[in-house]
Amino acid sequence: MKAINIQGTSIGEVKSAFAKAVSQNFAPTLAIVFCSIAQDRKELVTFLNGHNIQIFGSTTAGEVIDNEITEGATVIMLLDIKREHYSIFSKSSKNTLEIAKEMATTAKNTFNDPSIIVVSSGLTVDAEDIINGVQNFDNKIPLYGGLAGDDLKMTASYVFSNDFESDNGLLALIIDNKKVHVAGLATSGWDNIGVEKTITKSDGNIVYSIDDEPALDVFVKFFQFTENLHDRAEVIAMNFAQYPLQMKKENGNVVLRAPLMANMEDSSLIFAGGIPEGSKVQFSVPPGFDLVDKTRDSISVLKDTMENPDAVIVFSCKARHLALGPIMEDEAGKLRSIWDKPLLGFFTYGEIGTAVNSTCDFHNETCSMVVLEERK
Known part of the structure; x- marks a missing residue:
């Protein structure tokens, strides 16, 4: 599996970056899209639909791409993951607990050993219900993700796919863990x-x-x-x-x-x-300037599980960004240096992940990392 990151502050820049990426004999099947609400999501979706690429998308409160932090932009991870190795679930409902259980049921019916990466609205969805819905069905399903942002406007945040957009629903990337190894860890440092x-x-x-x-x-x-x-x-x-x-x-x-x-x-x-x-x-x-080193050291234990991942996804709290300011770019660089592989993420209104000596939970002020590696 190959991953290539692209970015842009306009649809024109995104199209140009995409053209450069696919010119390298690269045919992506999936796009992980994190973008500001100021960006034209509909045009992005139309463009990616035209290339027969499935979309896993969320609005943000700032974006992370490799060792760079952006605001008001679009960042995309293009993956050539085999379509039979993943599935996308999407649904809107005010009953988050029930659709989370449906999401877990779908995951288990699709793959014997699924992992779930989920995004949802950060203003209308209770993330505790997402976790409870999954764990009440099967508490052994690995679950990671974050709540969508809206540049701190606090009006509406969205998740979206090829033919789906919602400010009160769930969007999940369900992965066959037997084909693509998924692992994750949440850490704060406070x-x-x-x-x-x-x-x-x-x-x-x-x-x-x-x-x-x-x-x-x-x-x-x-x-x-x-x-x-x-x-x-x-x-x-x-x-x-x-x-x-x-x-x-x-x-x-x-x-x-x-x-x-x-x-x-x-x-x-x-x-x-x-x-x-x-x-x-x-x-x-926050403990001071050594926080980013503590975060990197904590996340580095994932190397014991996955030494050479194909891609890294990060869900980092917007409140963490507000608290640490410019230090966050240093953190992004140090996180990417752990594996030196394409890293994509966004600043969220809350994170889902599992800390050391803990179970899956909903976090704030936390960095929740997910690493993916195609099994040989």
């Missing part, structure tokens, strides 16, 4: 600080109080924000992205939950993922 606290009032991903104090006030006091934040919810999100809550789940997993927005009227915080009432949490902080 350090927990402070004493354990309790979520005393929440509703889904909205936290109203922590230890019976307004959630916003707890953050402001703990980190001693002196800036006047009144009516500046976007400033709050930019600051607080550096300090996600580390949450202990009933199954023993520890995940991060990043605050995305603040409600100034009731001093609540909206997080990129659910935080149930009664949850035990701690604040966390």
Whole structure:
């Protein structure tokens, strides 16, 4: 299996890059497409349809291609994977749990040993339902992915394929693991600080109080924000992205939950993922400039499983990007250097993956890597 990455900030640039790629006696069957909502998705789909290429696509909050980070662009990984080695599942529904179970059922009916890479809307879909739907059917199916972004406009994010587009559905790339080996790992690098606290009032991903104090006030006091934040919810999100809550789940997993927005009227915080009432949490902080080295070292253990992959896909949290800024490009370069193979990804509104000594879960502020290698 061969992978070639192309990019562009217009459909013209994409077409030109595509023409150069296929001139190398290369006939791709699948395109993994990550693009800004500012890009013309319909034209992209029409173009790829014209070349009989299947599409696995998502809108983004920034893109990653090899060792480069872009914003407002289109990045594409072209693969010449055999069509009988993969399948694409797509469906829209408000009942994410049910379509996730249908996705898992389809995967198992298609291949005896499937792996699933899934993308979904980042604003209308509860990623916990995706995981639960799959695990309730078969908890041994490997599951990786991310939630689509919309350049932080927070209006609508989309997943799309050849004849499908949805802002409330699932799109899955189902791979025959007996033909294409798929492996993955999620890692964050954030350090927990402070004493354990309790979520005393929440509703889904909205936290109203922590230890019976307004959630916003707890953050402001703990980190001693002196800036006047009144009516500046976007400033709050930019600051607080550096300090996600580390949450202990009933199954023993520890995940991060990043605050995305603040409600100034009731001093609540909206997080990129659910935080149930009664949850035990701690604040966390990035450890400094060595974070990217920690991420690379953590991901490098995948080399024990797959030494020479054909392609690498990365789902990295937008809140992580906000917190680390220019350091993220350094991280992209170091991740690509692990295997020196084509790497493609995007900044998400949440990641699905499995951390070390854990089970598959929904993460924030995390880098979830997936590597693919055609079995000989």
